Amino acid sequence: MKIATFTLCAALVFGSSGCGFFDRDEQPPDINFAPYGQGYGEKPDFAQLEYQLPLLPEDRYKITPQNLSLLDQEQVDQIYARLSAGPIPDGAFDGDLFFPHGGSGNLRLSEIAGGGLRGLLVNVGGQKLDAVGETLWKGKVFYRGERLLRNRIEDLSTLKRLGVVEEDANRPLQTIQVNGKEQWLLFPAKLYCGQSLLDGRRESIIIDYAFTDELPGYRRMPDMLAGRDGFAIRDEIRMVYPGFYLGRAYMDRSFVVNFVLYNQEIAERIRDAFMERGEIQEDCWTGTQQVARAPAGQ
C-alpha cells in the first residue's frame, strides 16, 4: 500500500521531472540505529544516540522518501532526532506523507494492544480530516522572508465535493505554476523556529496553522480546517540534507503522520558543499549537545 502510494505520488505530483527522487526503493537506508525494544522504556535516549551515532553527511544521502517508509517509526524517530533544523526553506517544495514499516496508517493504539478496535476511541468517519490529509503534507511553497507557507493543492475536487471551498468570483483562489501545471495555494501557515514535540534538544522549523486566519490570503473555507478551531495542525521539520526535509505532523499536539519535503534544485546545487563541509546555515537554536566524533568536514 505504501509503495503504491509513493508510486502514485511520483506520477501525480512530480511528473516526469521529479520521479527519480521518489522512485521505488527496495531496501531501507544503510545507517546505524541504536538498539531498541517495544516498550517506551526500551527506547534509547536521543542524546546518547546522537553522541554515539551521529548522522554523517554520507549517511544522510542514503535517505530517500521511499526507503524511509521501509523503516519502522522508531527508526524514523532516531533519524529525525539526529537532524538539525537547517535553514528555513524558501521556494516551492514537493512532498508527501508516509507511513512507516509495520504500521498500517491506522489507529496505533489498537495495533499495540492487539488490533481490532478501530472505531473504539476514534471517529474514523471524519471525511473532512481525510480530505485535509490528502491535501496537506504535499507540495508546499515557503516564503522565507515573510515567515509564511502555503500549501500547493493540485486537485481541488475532493475539497469541493465536501463543500469546504468558498469560491468568490471577486476573490479568486491564489494559484502557482509548477512544472507548467497550475496549482492552487491554500492553507496558509506561519513559519518559525520552535520546539520539537519529539526531541527538545534543539529546535525544529515549525509550520503552524493555529493563527492561519491572520495571514494574507486566508480563505475561511477550507483554511480554517487546519487552524486552531479545526484540526489544530502543527508540523515540524528538520533538514536531512539541503533541499530535503523530514517532517512530523501533529493534530492538537498528537502525532499523526510523517512527511517529506524536497526541492531538487537546492538539493543538487548545495550537495557538494554540504558533503565537503558537513555543515550549513542554521536558522534555529541548535542546542549544546556534544558528539563523540564529529561528522566529516568538521
Add this chain to the structure above:
Amino acid sequence: MKRALLIVIPYVLFLFIILPLSATTPSAAAETRSVHAQDEPYFAACAREGLNESECAGRLIWFKATAGNDRFHTYVFQQRVGVLIDWYRVLRSDQRGDRFRAWGIINDPACCTPGTPDCPAKSVDETYGMDWCPGDEELLGYVGRTGYRDPACDFRDAPLKEGDEHGPADQRQSACDLKFGTSTGALGIRKFPNPRFDKTAWQRLNRSLASWAGYNRPVAAAGAGEAARSHLQDGAIEPPFLIGTACGSCHIAFDPLNPPADPANPKWENIKGLVGNQYTRISEIMVSGMPSNTLEWQMFAHARPGASDTSAIPTDQINNPGTINALINIAKRPTFAGEQVMKWRKAASCAGSSDEALCWCEPGHDGKCWKKSLEQDTAHHILKGGEDSIGALEAIQRVYFNIGSCSEQCWMNHLSDLRQLDPQQRGFGQMPFNIGQCRRDCPNFRAIEDRLPNILDFFMSAEAHTTDLRVARENQRRTTMPEARYSEQDLVADLEREFGENAVARGREIFANTCARCHSSQPEAAAGQFASLDFHRIDPGNGLREDWLGNDRNISASEVGTYRCRALHSNHMSGHIWQEYGSETLRAQPPDANVREPGDGGRGHYRNISLLNLWAHAPFLHNNALGPELCGKPRHTGNDFYAMRPRYVDGSSRKLLPPDQQPACFEYDPSIEGRYRLYKLSMHELLNPAQRAPKVTLLNEDITLRIGPRLWDGTAKEKLLGFQLTIPSEIDGRGVTAGTLGNFQHKQFIVDLVRAKTGAQELEASLIQRFGEDTGGKVLGDLKAIADELIGQPNALVEALKARPYLIKQVYSSCTAEIENEGHRFGEDLSEADKKALIAFLATL
C-alpha cells in the same frame, strides 16, 4: 490517492562601580575589584549578614542564576508542555504595587516603575511595560539584536576550595553560563533580551511598545465549552524578553526579624534568601496565561500560597503540592550514615575505565573527571519524604531542574507526555534523567555544578540562622527606641501573660514528653531520654542552636495521618525521572501497609520536620493546609486566586460550604505581629483537630480531558477525533476534588480498556492482582461494557464514566485522599491549659 488518516489517541549607563571590597566582603579586605552595578546591594547584604567570599558567591548565584531556563519559561513550557505563562500579567509595571498581593512575589527594591521620580526610565515604552531595573541601561539596547553579554560574565568566583579534586587550577565552567540577565522587578525572576524580537511586529500586534495587550488578549473560543485562546500560544510571536527564574524566585522571602513596613515596597534589609516565600503563588504564575476552564489551570493552580507541586511539570500524575522548605540552621540538620548511594564523584582521572557511563573527563580540561560508584555515604534527607538522598550538593543541583534549567538538553525528552497513550512510544512514561549526559551536554549544568559548594556554604551561612521571636520583638522595639532590649525573660513574661502562669515551662515539659521523639535532633531524644533535653542549647563552637527540632527521620503517612498524596510522590523511583537523585537506601524503605495506594519504591512516608521558628512559618503541614487560608486580596480582582478557590467543605457531602459559612481568610501579613497571630490560629487548629473545618480543593467546574483534535466548522462541532472524558465537578451529590483530575491514571485506564477487548484473560489476571478478586472482576466487567458502548462513538466515554465514577475516583486514581488539613492529631487530648502552654513554649523555639 485516497487514504484515511487516523489519529493516535493519541534591565545611570552601563557602569561598573569600583567598590573597595572591604566595604562589602570582609574576607577580602585589602582587595578591590569591579562590581557590577546591579550586584552592589547583594554585596552589601553579604556584609550585613557577615558572609565570607564563598557564601556570598553562593548567595548571588541563588538569587540570580537561571542556568539557562529563560528558554524553558519562554518557549519550552508553552510549546512543548502546552502551558502558557502570561509574564506581562504577572510583571507589568503599572501593577507593581499589587504584585505581592496578587502573586505573592517580592518586589526588587532596586527596580522602579518608569516615569516615577528618580526612575531612569521615563516611560514604560522604554521597558516594554515592565519595571526598570539596574543593568537595563545595557540590556534594553539588545532587545531585538544579538550580542548581549550576560552580567554573569562579570561574576567573580570565590577561590577554589583547598583540596578540590579538580584543582588546583581553576577549571570551572564559564560563569557566563550561570545566566543572570537583569531583574524583572520581582526578586528571583530575571529577564534577557530576545534577539528574535521584531519591534514592528510587536507594535502591530499590541499597538504600543508599552503593552502586551494584543499578545495576551483572549481570542474568542469557537463553540460552547471551549477555552478561549490567545496569542500567547502563537510561537511565531517573539516577546521582547525571555524570562528566567532563579532558585530565589520561590526561596527569597521577607525577613521575619525585620519585615518591611510596606510589603509592596521592601528594602534590601527586609530580604532573606533561604527562609522560603510562604506567600508565593508560583503555581498560578505558571498557568497565568491559561483560562480557568482548562485542564492545565485545574491541574496546576491548586497549591496554596507558599506551596508548589514540583512534580507537576515532570508529572508523576500524583497531585501533591508541598511547601517551599524553610532552610534554617542547615549545619544542624541531621545526616544519616551508611546509606547506599550511587552517584557521580569527582575524580582526577578515568585511568582504567573506558566506559563513559561510569567515568567521564571533561574535554579540554586537565583531570576534571567524574566517576560513578555505589558507596556507603552520609547523606541528608531532603524533600518531604527524603527523596533527595544522595547528598546535599546534589539536592541543590536538582533544584535547578525544578526551575527549568537544561530542560531541552537533559530532561524534556524524559518526561511523560499526558497525550501519549501508546505504551510503545516515547512519552508514555518517564525515563530516568541522566546526570552524566546532562553534565556533558549542558554548559549551564556544569556552571552550576562547579559552584555547588558555594551555594551549600550559603545554606550553612549566618543568613540561614534562626529568626527567633525574641529577636524579632527586640528589633521591633528598636525601630522607635534604638537602645531597647527584649530579653528571654521579657518574652517568657509576655507569653505567660498571654497563655497563663508558668505556661512556657509547662509547655517545655509537654514538648519533651510528647513531641521531642520526632521533633528533636538531639541524641538523647533518640534514646528516649526526654527529661533532660535543653531545646535552646547553643553550640559554643558556632553559636547555632544545637537542636534542629526535628529528627528528619521518616514516619509513615498513616501514622502521622496527614494528607498522604505527597508521600506517594514517585519521581525518585527506579525508572522514573529523578531516579539518580534517590539513594538505594531510600528506595528500600518498606511501604506503608496502612495506605491503600501503591507505596513501593520507598514511598509512603514523611520526614519529621524541624520546628525551628515555628512562630514565623504558619500555616502548617507539608501543604500549608493547617491553619487559616491565606489570601492576598489584590486590588485587581482578576488576580484574586483565593476567591476562585474557596476550600472549606461540608464534612459529609464534600461540597463547598456556602460563602457566608466559609471561614474568613487570613490576609497576607508578613509583620512580626501578623506572623505571630497566624501562628496562634494555626496552633489552635493543630491541637484541636475536631474543630478543624475540613478543607478540600474542589473542581469548580466540569473539566474535559481531550486527547486528539476536534473540528469546528462554524456551524456544528464535528465528532471528536481522539477521545475525551469529562471529570464532573460533582458525582453522586458529592464534590469532586481537583486532585481527582491530576491523579487519574488515564493512560492505564485506556490501555486496560483496549485490553478488555483484545486480551481480557490477561487483563483479568492483572486486575485481580492489582485490586483483588471482587474489585478486579467488577472492573473487568465494566471495562468490557464501556468498550462495547464506545464502538463508533468515542464521545460516549463521558457518559460511560459518569455511570461508573468509582473507576475515576478510586480504581484508576493514584491517590484517593480528600481532606487536606487532616491528621497530626497529636496533642488533641491535652487539657486546654496544656495546649496553651505548648503554644507558648513553641513560640520560643
